Amino acid sequence: MKRFMKFFNRRRSWSLPYVIFMAIFVVMPLVLIMIYAFQSKDGSFSMENFHRFINQPEAANTFIYSIGIALITTIICLILGYPAAYILSRLKLSTARLVVMLFILPMWINVLVRTLATVALFDFLRLPLGEGALIFGMVYNFLPFMIYPIYNVLQKMDGSLIEAAEDLGATPRQVFTRVVFPLSTPGIVSGIMMVFMPTISTFAISELLTMNNIKLFGTTIQENINNGMWHYGAALSLIMLIIIGITSLFTDSSEDGANEGLL
Amino acid sequence: MKKILSTGYLVLLLVMLYAPIVIIAIFSFTESRVLGNWTGFSTELYTSLFSGGVNNSLIDAIKNTFIIAFVAASVSTLLGTVAAIGINDLRYRKRRVVNFVNNIPILNPDIITGISLFLLFISLGITQGYTTVILAHITFCTPYVVLSVLPRLTQMNPNIYEAALDLGATPMQAIRRVILPEIRPGMISGFILAFTLSIDDFAVTIFTNGTNGLETLSTYIYADARKGGLTPELRALSTIILVVVLVLLIVVNLRARRQAKQAEQAASFNGKTIG
Incomplete structure (x- = not known):
């Protein structure tokens, strides 16, 4: 009991429940994805799933198409x-x-409801559903994720840097291209990541916006599962x-807390 | 001129963002089953939503959504706060590792989180239903709680805690009387964030809700939309949610503004007495 109290009184021990929780619900599931991916149906080690992906044009094409749409x-x-x-x-x-806040507010409405609203908007304006609607819907859903981190970085930027550039004779255009824009890259990078990663993994949205005509990679995964x-x-x-891992590698070095706290 | 242009641009973007929502809100006041068909003003959808005119499965879905969100947000807040207190006391390598793993559910796309948890429950042979959905929601909500509580702890003067111990407080008392009041705002915003994330979730829920017909609002809407049309009452419900969120945000914002003002006044008052 005494030993237990001592353990309990050290604050760092308090992280233990969460560490155990994460081991079970975060780390182990990811390991399971890896194990399942390298198994054939009978449970033995095999590369057959990846062979199938490469040899089956449909899934591979969807994959490339999804990356294109996300870009x-x-x-x-x-x-x-x-x-x-x-x-x-x-x-x-x-x-x-x-x-x-006005920009973020629509995100409090369920994604699917928003998507259906977009469908309604297109119906209302007599526009056809399809690729155009898909991209509009994606932009509509993810634009706030781009604006917020960039705004955050620009807003925290030291205004005296701009004044200094002006004092030293820079034109407004130069101030922007030489000072403001380079300094805002961390925000741009995290904005790109916050838009690219969710768009590449969306499913459901594309079905609704294209009346099931266009399939994205997320939908393919969901169907298989x-x-x-x-x-x-x-x-x-x-x-x-892996794609997401590669994307986040680019951003790891330049991330500067640009996306802290959306609330 | 420049000002008009820039304001105009913001307004244009906002109009684009709000157009679909406004359409939903407008058409929540007409009875037509198909969105976009105006058949005269009526509050029928609202009365039918509250008087049980809709089928039971929608009511159940709404109930489930709120129960799951409440339980998941509460557990996440507790788990995340305790974890944050511990993490704040960890050093170097260990702290980096824990922070890294904590970020995984945030960076992971929902669909990956959903599938990975699906595989976990399958492998462990757990029947999927209420429990699994709640566990899944706790998994992706807790990191946000940790992230909103942790900055409060790092900003805190560590000597205050030590002082409390020196003055004879037990560690438990020191945490309750000294640390807890400091981190309470972080806990509250963590809870709110967790709650809204849970309500809004679709991708993780659909992989963990099993085959016994457990539906939340999101999965209900999805099934509904695939059948070819939105239950009209959902337009009324969405409008209500929007208004509630709007009011909530305004209240939170006004409160924050008032607190900032008070803090400012207090600071200037202190400055006077010292100076």
């Missing part, structure tokens, strides 16, 4: 979001906070995980 979405979000973040960072702080093809599904998940 387009990310680029559009960046083009639309950067000016917005910049304008926000020039506003009075209280006004800016209010507008940022639902149809009991766990091993193949796990292999596809692993492929997605």
Whole structure:
């Protein structure tokens, strides 16, 4: 009992329950994905799932198509979001906070409801559903994720740097390209990541926005899991995980707490 | 001119973001089954939502959503706070490792979290249902609680805790009387964040809710939409959720603003007495 109390009184021991919890519910499941991915149906080690992915054009094509859609979405979000973040960072702080809140507010509505609302909007405007609707829906869903981190970095930027550049004779354009933009790269990087990663893994949204005509990689994974093809599904998940791992490698070095606390 | 342009741009983006939502809100006041068909003003959808005019499965889904969110957010807040207190006292390597693993569920796409937990429950032979959904939600909510509590602890002066011990407090008392009041705002925002994440979740739930027909609002809407149309009452429900969230955010924001002002006043008052 005494030993227990001593253990309990050391604050670092308090992390133990969570460490155990994470070992079971975070680490082990990921290990399981890896084990399942390298197993054939009978449970023996095999590469057959990956062979199948490479040799089956449908899944591989969906994969490449999804990356393309995710890239387009990310680029559009960046083009639309950067000016917005910049304008926000020039506003009075209280006004800016209010507008940022307005940008984040729609995210409190269920993604599926928002997506169905987009479908309704397209119906309402008599626009056809399909690729255009898919990209609109993706941008619509993920734009706030781009604006927020960039705004965060721009807003914290030291204003005297801009003044110094101006004093030293830089034109407004130079101030932007030489000072503001380079300094905002951490925000851009985490914005790209926060848009690219969820877009590449979405499912359900694409079915609704394209009336089941366009399938994204996420949907392929979901279908395989639902149809009991766990091993193949796990292999596809692993492929997605690798892509995401590569993406986050790019950002690891430049991340500067740009995406702290969305609330 | 420049100002008008930039304001105009923000307004344009906001209009784009809100257009779909506004359409839902407008069409929640008409009875038509198909979204986009205006058949005259009526509050029928709202009355039917509250008087049980909708089928039981929707009501069940709403109930399940809130029960799961409440349990998951409460457990996450408890687990995450205790963990944060521990992590704050960890050093170097261990702390880095724990922080790294804590970030995994945040960075992982929902679908991966969902599938990996699905495989876990399958391998352990656990029947999926309420328990598994709640466990899954705790898994992706707790990291956010840790992240909102931990900064409060690192910003805290560590000497205050030591002082409490020196003055004869037991470690338990010191944590309750000294640390807890400091981290309470972080716990509250962690709880709110966990709650909203849980309510909003779709991808993780759909892989862990099993085959016994446990539905949350998200999975219900998904099934509904695949059948070819949204239950009209959901438009009313979404509008209500939006308004509630809007009011909540305004209240939270006003409170934060008032607190900031008070802190400012207190600071300037202290400055006067010292100076």
